[in-house]
Each structure stands twice: as C-alpha cells, then as structure tokens.
Amino acid sequence: MQSIRRVAVIGGNRIPFARSNSRYASASNADMLGAALDGLVARFGLAGQRVGEVVAGAVLKHARDFNLTREVVLGSKLDPHTPAYDIQQACGTGLEAAILVANKIALGQIEVGIAGGVDTTSDAPLAVNEDMRRTLLKLNSARTVGERLKIAAKLRPSQPFRPEIPRNAEPRTGLSMGEHAARTALRWQIDRQAQDELALRSHQRLAAAYDRGFFDDLLTPYLGLTRDANLRPDTSLEKLGSLKPVFGAKGPDAERATMTAGNSSPLTDGASTVLLASEEWARAHSLPVLAWFSWSETAAVDFVHGDEGLLMAPAYAVPRMLARAGLTLQDFDYYEIHEAFASQVLATLAAWESPEFCKDRLGLDAPLGAIDRDKLNVNGSSLAAGHPFAATGGRIVATLAKLLAESGGGRGLISICAAGGQGVTAILER
Numbered sequence: 001m002q003s004i005r006r007v008a009v010i011g012g013n014r015i016p017f018a019r020s021n022s023r024y025a026s027a028s029n030a031d032m033l034g035a036a037l038d039g040l041v042a043r044f045g046l047a048g049q050r051v052g053e054v055v056a057g058a059v060l061k062h063a064r065d066f067n068l069t070r071e072v073v074l075g076s077k078l079d080p081h082t083p084a085y086d087i088q089q090a091c092g093t094g095l096e097a098a099i100l101v102a103n104k105i106a107l108g109q110i111e112v113g114i115a116g117g118v119d120t121t122s123d124a125p126l127a128v129n130e131d132m133r134r135t136l137l138k139l140n141s142a143r144t145v146g147e148r149l150k151i152a153a154k155l156r157p158s159q160p161f162r163p164e165i166p167r168n169a170e171p172r173t174g175l176s177m178g179e180h181a182a183r184t185a186l187r188w189q190i191d192r193q194a195q196d197e198l199a200l201r202s203h204q205r206l207a208a209a210y211d212r213g214f215f216d217d218l219l220t221p222y223l224g225l226t227r228d229a230n231l232r233p234d235t236s237l238e239k240l241g242s243l244k245p246v247f248g249a250k251g252p253d254a255e256r257a258t259m260t261a262g263n264s265s266p267l268t269d270g271a272s273t274v275l276l277a278s279e280e281w282a283r284a285h286s287l288p289v290l291a292w293f294s295w296s297e298t299a300a301v302d303f304v305h306g307d308e309g310l311l312m313a314p315a316y317a318v319p320r321m322l323a324r325a326g327l328t329l330q331d332f333d334y335y336e337i338h339e340a341f342a343s344q345v346l347a348t349l350a351a352w353e354s355p356e357f358c359k360d361r362l363g364l365d366a367p368l369g370a371i372d373r374d375k376l377n378v379n380g381s382s383l384a385a386g387h388p389f390a391a392t393g394g395r396i397v398a399t400l401a402k403l404l405a406e407s408g409g410g411r412g413l414i415s416i417c418a419a420g421g422q423g424v425t426a427i428l429e430r
C-alpha cells in the first residue's frame with residue numbers, strides 16, 4: 001500500500017463569467033471549457049504533456065456531449081493520450097472534480113491532474129416531448145421506406161413540437177432552487193436587509209479584487225470580456241432594497257418574501273479549470289505551490305420526505321469534515337461559502353450558531369458557533385461573479401488557493417450547496 005501524499009493546488013484559470021443570454025450566448029460548453037483549459041495549459045507550460053487525468057463536467061449538457069471533457073482535451077494542446085471524463089454533481093461538480101483528482105494524486109495513482117467545470121443556460125439542451133422523441137427514434141431505426149412512411153404517418157398536427165426546456169427545478173418537488181431557498185429563508189427568519197448587505201459586500205469585494213489585479217493570473221479574457229459581466233461596482237443598498245422579491249413571492253407567505261434578483265445569483269455562462277499535482281511533480285516542473293488540498297466531505301439532506309432545506313447539506317458536511325480533521329469552525333482564516341442565494345449563506349451560518357440545530361440535527365453538545373464575517377468571501381463570490389453551475393467550484397478553489405499564497409499561509413474552508421439536496425465541502429491549507 002502506498003502512503004497518502006500531499007496534494008498541491010498549483011493554480012487555476014477561468015474565463016470571465018457572463019450573464020445568461022449575453023456575451024457568450026452563442027458559445028457552447030465545449031467552446032468555454034476549451035478556452036479555460038487553453039489558458040491553463042498556456043499559463044503552466046503544459047502543451048504536449050500527458051496529464052494524469054482531466055475531470056470536469058457540466059450540469060446542462062447536450063446529448064452530443066457524452067464525454068465533453070475528453071472532446072475538449074482532444075481539441076487542446078495537451079498530449080492526446082491524456083485521459084479525460086465527465087462527472088456531474090450539480091453545483092458541486094467543479095469541487096467534486098477537484099476532490100476526485102486530489103484523491104488520485106494523494107493515493108499515488110496520478111502525479112498531476114486538471115479539474116474543471118462549465119455551464120451555459122444560454123445554450124441549454126432542448127428536447128422534444130416524450131411522444132415525439134419516441135416516434136423520431138423509431139423513425140431513425142426503421143429499415144424500409146414503407147416502415148418509415150407508416151411511422152411518419154403517426155406524426156400528426158395534434159402531436160405538436162412542444163419542446164422541453166430544462167428548468168432550474170428539483171424533479172421531485174417541481175420547485176425551483178429559488179423557491180426552495182425562499183422556504184429555508186422563512187424557516188431561519190433571514191431578513192431582507194442582511195441579504196442585501198451580503199450581496200452589496202460581494203460586489204464591492206469582487207470589484208476591489210479586480211482593481212488590485214488579484215485575478216490577473218487567474219483569468220483569460222474571452223469574447224471581449226475581461227471581468228465578470230454580472231459585477232455591479234455601482235450597486236448600493238438603496239438599489240438592492242428597491243428590487244421586488246422574485247422567490248416566495250406568491251402564496252400565503254408572499255408578504256414575507258425577501259429574495260430578489262439582487263440577492264440571488266443570476267443564471268450565468270462560464271467555465272473554470274484548476275491544476276493539481278503531487279509535491280514531486282510541482283518541484284520537478286519548477287512550479288510553486290499555492291496551497292495544499294487537505295480534507296473534503298460530501299453530505300446529502302432529505303428535502304423530499306423531511307423538513308431539511310434543499311440547499312442546507314453543507315451545514316451537515318462541514319461539521320463532519322471538521323470532526324475528521326480535528327478542527328473547529330473558528331480555525332479558519334478564510335471561508336468561501338458559495339452564494340447561490342444570500343439567504344442560503346445566512347441560513348447555513350445561522351444553523352451552525354443554533355444550539356437546537358447542532359444538538360438535534362448534528363448530535364453535538366454545543367453549537368459550532370459564529371464565524372468572523374470579515375473572513376467570509378473576502379474577494380466576493382457568486383452573487384457578484386455569477387454562478388455557471390459546474391464552474392463555480394473551480395473558481396472558488398483557485399481563488400482561495402491564491403488568497404492563501406498571497407497572505408503567506410493559513411487555512412480556508414470551501415462550502416458549496418448543490419441541487420438534489422447535496423453539499424460539497426473542502427479545506428485548503430498553506
């Protein structure tokens with residue numbers, strides 16, 4: 001048996017994120033992931049090299065993209081002998097890909113790997129309705145003209161085109177991510193002002209990070225964008241406060257709705273990649289280590305039968321990970337909590353502060369307690385940058401690793417909520 005090895009985060013590269021149906025409206029997942037990968041290959045001199053594995057994914061994929069990542073690798077400057085495959089863990093995809101690569105490096109199965117993610121809601125896969133799909137499949141496999149004509153005759157105007165457009169909703173409840181989060185916001189009594197303040201801080205901090213050049217070596221301009229297009233440096237509490245609630249805004253609790261377009265992450269297009277390696281590989285290639293990838297945990301909640309919030313799984317994953325690592329919630333210099341919605345970040349923090357939640361749900365004698373909010377998402381997060389589902393993990397890993405390198409050391413916590421009631425978390429250290 002090999003012993004476990006340290007896993008280095010060498011760096012990341014992403015393209016600026018764009019709001020859905022804007023600058024990247026005609027770019028495909030393959031185009032965007034390809035652009036992020038090309039930038040990473042160029043930055044770290046990987047052209048012609050055979051990398052151990054490339055693992056990436058997209059939440060929304062066309063049928064033609066059955067192994068999107070391999071196709072992107074074949075179109076890149078990496079050695080074509082580089083194995084590559086897709087994974088899918090909703091918004092946790094990018095981080096889960098990094099965990100997979102990190103674990104293989106830690107076990108000595110590969111020396112270097114690339115994790116990534118991409119998503120576009122502009123170029124979402126569109127399917128025909130079920131009847132039409134089955135008829136078209138039969139038509140495709142018909143052997144004779146006669147058979148084809150017989151099947152085609154069944155296509156009637158009464159069986160119209162009716163496309164099925166993917167919805168940002170849970171199949172088991174039919175509710176959107178936002179509607180689920182609105183229920184959680186009510187349960188935890190998350191107020192509007194606190195959500196708007198979190199959103200404002202996200203924009204201000206992301207803008208400041210851009211202004212000081214923090215993203216210069218984390219980002220490759222793409223299709224004319226050099227910054228995340230959702231970023232609004234000029235937003236204010238007044239503007240945010242004037243927006244109408246969009247989730248939880250119907251039904252008996254409509255009066256108490258708090259979630260708006262300003263304190264919810266927008267539908268976004270974009271891609272990210274991260275380079276991970278063994279210490280030996282990094283040394284042999286004279287590449288500095290930004291941070292070490294140390295612990296990870298994935299949890300799931302029963303939002304279907306139980307009363308657990310859809311996006312609350314990180315509230316369970318983090319304490320499990322802390323227990324294994326022998327750490328407390330306060331033992332961190334930075335907290336990167338993905339901002340799907342401001343209310344979901346605040347509900348997660350409230351759960352960790354709640355003696356009842358920590359006792360009844362986590363089985364702890366004492367609450368995990370509060371975190372220092374000044375250490376939360378210090379370079380902004382998804383409310384300002386946007387959230388191209390599978391690409392968010394890579395954005396966060398690269399941002400946190402660079403932050404740790406820049407500040408000379410410390411420890412950072414990553415927490416990402418995902419559809420399906422799951423949560424993916426990890427720790428980076430330096």
Ligand SMILES: CC(=O)CC(=O)SCCNC(=O)CCNC(=O)[C@H](O)C(C)(C)COP(=O)(O)OP(=O)(O)OC[C@H]1O[C@@H](n2cnc3c(N)ncnc32)[C@H](O)[C@@H]1OP(=O)(O)O
Nearest residue numbers: 090091177178235239261262264265266267340417418419
């Ligand atoms: C998927 C997983 O696995 C887990 C997760 O992460 S769950 C999260 C998944 N993501 C989502 O669910 C996406 C949620 N977001 C949405 O569906 C949409 O963005 C939304 C419904 C919230 C808003 O959509 P929209 O109405 O098209 O937004 P948009 O037109 O841009 O904004 C509405 C208004 O707010 C304003 N606005 C938005 N953000 C603002 C800000 N920060 N400051 C000031 N004004 C702002 C806009 O300017 C616009 O104003 P006008 O109407 O005057 O032009």
